[in-house]
Amino acid sequence: MNRTRTNDRSTRTRNGSAAEGKGGSRFGSPAPRRSGGPARSGGYGRRPAAVQGEFALPRTITPALPAVECxxxxxxxxxxxxxxxxxxxxxxxxxxxxxxxxxxxxxxxxxxxxxxxxxxxxxxxxxxxxxxxxxxxxxxxxxxxxxxxxxxxxxxxxxxxxxxxxxxxxxxxxxxxxxxxxxxxxxxxxxxxxxxxxxxxxxxxxxxxxxxxxxxxxxxxxxxxxxxxxxxxxxxxxxxxxxxxxxxxxxxxxxxxxxxxxxxxxxxDPVVHSVDPSAGAVTTMEHHVLHVHGADKHAATTEIAARDGRVIMFLDTKHAVDRLTQDLLNSGVRAAALHGGKSQPQRTRTLAQFKTGHVSVLVATNVAARGIHVDNLDLVVNVDPPTDHKD
CATH class of the missing domain: 3.40.50.300 (P-loop containing nucleotide triphosphate hydrolases)
Structure with missing residues (x-):
């Protein structure tokens, strides 16, 4: 099985990129986004995608003050x-x-x-x-x-x-x-x-x-x-x-x-500044897509989770997150769940354990993981591929 390691070792998790690595980056520049996980067959539950476009940036009437370097x-x-x-x-x-x-x-x-x-x-x-x-x-x-x-x-x-x-x-x-x-x-x-x-x-x-x-x-x-x-x-x-x-x-x-x-x-009359293109490609990571039969998806996911290093796995629903987390724990993987059904103290404790290495695999829903900062992240997996074109 191909195992994907990102070239950068720091990221802020939001929504990950599509499994094949297409779409605009939503991670910290130049940090990685999600690598592809087990493909769609036999998923833990997904919702249909919605496609939206971007609007034209407004024109600034009053000239902006020049940038500073200090x-x-x-x-x-x-x-x-x-x-x-x-x-x-x-x-x-x-x-x-x-x-x-x-x-x-x-x-x-x-x-x-x-x-x-x-x-x-x-x-x-x-x-x-x-x-x-x-x-x-x-x-x-x-x-x-x-x-x-x-x-x-x-x-x-x-x-x-x-x-x-x-x-x-x-x-x-x-x-x-x-x-x-x-x-x-x-x-x-x-x-x-x-x-x-x-x-x-x-x-x-x-x-x-x-x-x-x-x-x-x-x-x-x-x-x-x-x-x-x-x-x-x-x-x-x-x-x-x-x-x-x-x-x-x-x-x-x-x-x-x-x-x-x-x-x-x-x-x-806003001053408009764009650090990077809205669909700036992430070139500092590798993307892999694994096509597996539904019956093999659990085994493939468990093998990926059991690798060395810290891993985040994304799924669509709270129930799927809890089920996968329990399966991983039963297999001897130090996993923890993060989703909106957890209390804030539970979520804070789980994140702290993941950041300190007491938990090696964080299993999360897309929404719960938005905005989380994680250093030294080795692998991000879409167990359920993202549904939004930006993801």
Whole structure:
């Protein structure tokens, strides 16, 4: 059996590429995407594909400020510059160097780049710099970062926390699967910046625990994924509540026509920057497709999972994930399941065990794995091939 090893050893898992290696990359540049797994026959359960196109990028009326090659050339607070040095961040990534001069000046931004291209600091530094020196009233944040998943919300919070502390800004993370009372308490105590998933933020607003009328800087991270996951009605309802004259930044790996609605409705004369083509081919990995009979798929999947190194396997449904995980455990493979049916503490613990090597195989649904950052990943397998052309 051919065993596929990626040439790069760091990736952010979102949705993987099609088994034959076609389609636009949605991993961190230049990190790998999923390698092909056992082919379609005898699958653990799949849904029909949907095909969408991208929209034309909007034209910028006001010329963009030139890109910078050094953080010191930006008008950021000294505390942020010092923290960049402490974190070992010496030079801006392309998307940071291109967008920060404009976002720091208050311009709306439309940025396209794969996960891992530096988007978090691109919007995070601008939001923190423009919010520094202000103090939020109880329940009234000044900055908002919307993300599609709990895991991504935590990663954004972890990435920005040292920078926020350096300028004395308070961050609150608002996601489902965790105590809503504790999150409401954090908002009541005052938080300048909220990192949130749309559903939980809506719940807190409906309870009267949060108001967005003072939000002056709003970020949509992974906007395409929020659209894919059905969050568009919630996202637009939330955006309608922030200050209409405020700044908006939208970052996405692809620009589907669903995202076009957000761009046309909420971005004003945005600076547009694309790190790479929407369908940029991933050349730093190998793709293999294994055509196996349905009766042989379980054995093939188990043999792949039992290889050396860390492996992620993707399936379409929670039931299929649980079933495969149990089969692998029964075969002596250190496997763990990750899907939306798990509580947030369970998901956090599973990810920690996978990252530390206590678990060697992570079996996950597509949705649950979006936005997860994993270093030193050896193999990604589509047990159920992806159904979306972007995947």
């Amino acid at each position: 953080f010191a050339d930006l008008g950021m607070p000294e505390q942020l510059l010092a923290e960049l040095g402490r974190q070992g961040v010496s030079a801006p990534f392309p998307i940071q160097g291109a967008t920060l001069p404009n976002s720091l000046a208050g311009r709306d931004v439309l940025g396209r780049g794969r996960t891992g291209s530096g988007k978090t600091l691109a919007f995070g530094l601008a939001l923190l710099a423009r919010t520094a020196g202000q103090r939020a009233e109880p329940r009234q944040p000044l900055g908002l970062i919307l993300v599609p998943t709990r895991e991504l919300a935590q990663q954004v919070t972890d990435a920005l926390t040292p920078y926020a502390r350096s300028v004395r800004l308070r961050l609150a993370t608002v996601v489902g699967g965790m105590s809503i009372g504790r999150q409401a308490g954090a908002l009541r105590g005052g938080a300048e910046v909220v990192v949130a998933t749309p559903g939980r933020l809506k719940d807190l607003i409906d309870r009267g625990d949060c108001r967005l009328n003072q939000v002056g800087v709003t970020v949509l991270d992974e906007a395409d994924q929020m659209a894919d996951m059905g969050f568009m009605p919630q996202v637009t309802a939330l955006l309608d509540q922030v200050r209409p004259e405020g700044q908006r930044m939208l970052f996405s790996a692809t620009l589907d026509r669903n995202v076009d609605l957000l761009v046309r409705r909420y971005l004003t």
